[in-house]
Amino acid sequence: MNGLQRAIEEPKREELLWSHRFSTVGSVGIVALSGLTPSYNSFAPTVSEFASPLLAISSLRRAPAVVVGYRSREIEWRRTHADDLQAFANEWVALEGEQIVAHGPDPMEVVAEARARGIPTPYIFYVESLDESIVKMGL
């Protein structure tokens, strides 16, 4: 921990960790019953770990909590409405929940419009036009 960073409150962190441990135990139970290791769970125990209860327990303790950010609802909407968003290609969009509250080529105006609608901290993103022949790089 360095001086510039404040951790989340300790009770909350513990609550997150415990809730994940319990959910992980649940998924392991399902795996054990079905005899399958789900591909989406990268921390699911392997067959050799089932053979060693101690190893399995050790894996559970290490499993990190899966988290989402402030805007999980918006992310899900974007994922399921990719085609709809193409109507706003090359524009900035302010999305609140499942509603586009502002859009346009000038992000400052989009922010101002979103705030005028009572959203002090809008979620703003740029809609890149679909071109499957172009791959992305950082800068």
Add this chain to the structure above:
Amino acid sequence: METVTYEFRFEYPRNPEDNPFPILQLRVLNPSDPLRGIDVDAYLDSGAEYSLFNGWIAKSLGLSLLEGVPRKYGPIIGEVIEGRVHQVRLSHPNLGYFDIDIGFSLGQIRRDILGRDFFNQVQIGFREKQLSYYITPTP
């Protein structure tokens, strides 16, 4: 063998083109006016020495963009990108917050980049095959 443990796991969100990307959703705040912020998708870029966000974000936070410390950013091709460095607060519901110097571009860029200066504040690891990354909010 050295073992690194992580506290949180993030799945790559999908962008409007439905491609998974290592994006961390963050709330950018002006430390002196934390009631108004901007929620952004920041691309995790281990190839970037420093983070670079759009200049309009700084303006939307009430910062005077041009009064920041000048810094030039060299992309892999093309002209140098001019930016100004301001201290802002990056907040995440699970990771806590980071008071960090971020460069803001004078011109518009398509993506906001979190570079190695941010990586230096956390412990981060990638599992590209699982489309996941892991963070512990201590370096």
